[in-house]
Amino acid sequence: MAGSQMRAPVLITSFIILMVSLTGAKGSSMKQSSHCRAVCTDGGKNDCITLNQDKVDLKTAKDNCQAFKGELLEFQSKTDKSLFDILSRGLFGNYWIGLHLPAGACSNLSAPLRGYKWVSGEKGSSFIPSWDKSAELCSPHCVSLTGDQKWTEQLCSDIIDGFLCKTKLEDACRGQEVSHPTVFQSSKDCSSGPCEHDCKKVQGGYTCSCFHQYIPDSKNPKMCKLHCAQQRCPAINDMGYYLCPDGFLKVESEEGNFCEDVDECDMRPDINCNCKNTYGSFECSCREGFVLKDQVKCIKFKDSEDLVSTTLAVVAFVKPPTQNNTLKASSAPAARFLWLWIVAAVAVIASVFTIWFYVVKRRRQRESSNQQSSVNVPVGNIEC
Structure with a gap:
């Protein structure tokens, strides 16, 4: 019985460690670094090609492009080829x-x-392929492209350096970490004043940058918007008018005019939304059984028809109104099905305890029965 008593806690402890490690692995696999750079046309169409440096397989790459209203790059026009020519300079690795x-x-x-x-x-292509190898291969194989414009055939399940998307300017690199300034393909130089703040001529076009306390607008990198990366920043003096970034309130004090972050979560945008305040904004993820709609609202999954069936928050953006101090939102990833893992772990632990208790009880009853039987054994008559 002592052996059983020792084995049960060891089994339970091992199971808990296994569940924690599985849950941790599940959560960590959802967190991917996302470095993005873009090259766009300078004109009415505003077509862009983005280079995304997430190490993924082809299916994940395709899903990620579609999540930002784009598609995996297909060379269907001369514009696609010319944009990639600019993007490929100094590019290393293989990209889907x-x-x-x-x-x-x-x-x-x-x-x-x-x-x-x-x-x-x-059908068709504006690109004359330069294949890396010459060998007959069969499905499932897909194609990646290198900076020196070599086409490589590989298994679609391979994890490679990243992927190339085709999208519009307002969706390019949205919600991702931008690793390089957006290059605008143009035959014009900076003398035409294409950027709101600073312009720099580069090979194939130009890039735009912003003054101190400003950052490029995610929907139009030629434009700039006020930015504060902390709880409190000095207000910008624009010809006597003090301005603050969206999500901040102007506060006057003896020390001067400052912008202080608004805690949007205190306003409870949605009781079904797990809200986390950030500087100038907030992050919203939906709890189990709800999905994100209209960018800041969580609704029951059964009531949605065209939404993604996931408990994870989808990255969402709200276009800031022209007035100051108005909410905008984004959402952050949460661990997938974490509560299901916890419930399953508790259920299995309870089952192990029940079985262990039952086995110990039966063993005690058996030992007690054997002892009683030995005491009641009949003793024969002794003749003198």
Whole structure:
């Protein structure tokens, strides 16, 4: 019995450690660094190609592009090729594009695209491929592209250096860490005044930057907006008018005029939203059974038809109104199904305790029965 008593706690402890490690691995796998750079046309269309440096497989790359209203890059026009020519300078590694072998098909070395098809179903290409290797391969294979413009055939499940998306300017690198200034492809120089603040001529076009206490507008990097990365910042004096970033209140004191962060979570935007205040904004994630709608509202999943079925918050942005001190929001990732893991762990632990208690009880009853039987054994008559 002592052996059983020792084994049960050890088993339970081991199970708890296993569940914690599984939960931790699940949560950490959802956190990916997201470094993005973009090259865009300078004109009415504002088409962009973004380089995203997340190490993912092709399916994840495709989903990530679509999450930001884009698609994996497909070379369908001369613009696609010219934008990539600018983006590829100084580029190292392999990056997914939207080219794959159809299911059950094998490559054809004599065909221009070797029998590969664009993910969107479009045909043709503005790019004359320079293949890295010459070998017949069969599905599932996809194509990546290098900075020196080599096309490489690899398994679609491979984890490579990143992926290339085609999107619009207002969605390019939205909600991601921008690793390089956005390059605008243009034959004009900075003399035309394309940037709100500073302009720098680069090969193939120009880039824009902002003055101190300003950052590029995520929807239009040519424009700048006020920014404060702490609880309190000095207000900007614009010809006698003191201005503050969105999500901040102007406070007058003897020391001068300051901007102080507003805690939007105190206003309770949605009781079903797990709210976390940030400087100038807040982060919202929906609890189990709810999904994000209209960027700041959580609704029951069964009431939604065209929303993603996930308990994780989707990155959302609210266009700041022209007036100051108005809310805007984004959402942050939460651990997927964390509560399901916890409930499952508690249920299994309870089951282990129940079984252990039952086994110990039966063993005690058996030992007690054996002792009683030995005492009641009949003794024969002794003859003298």
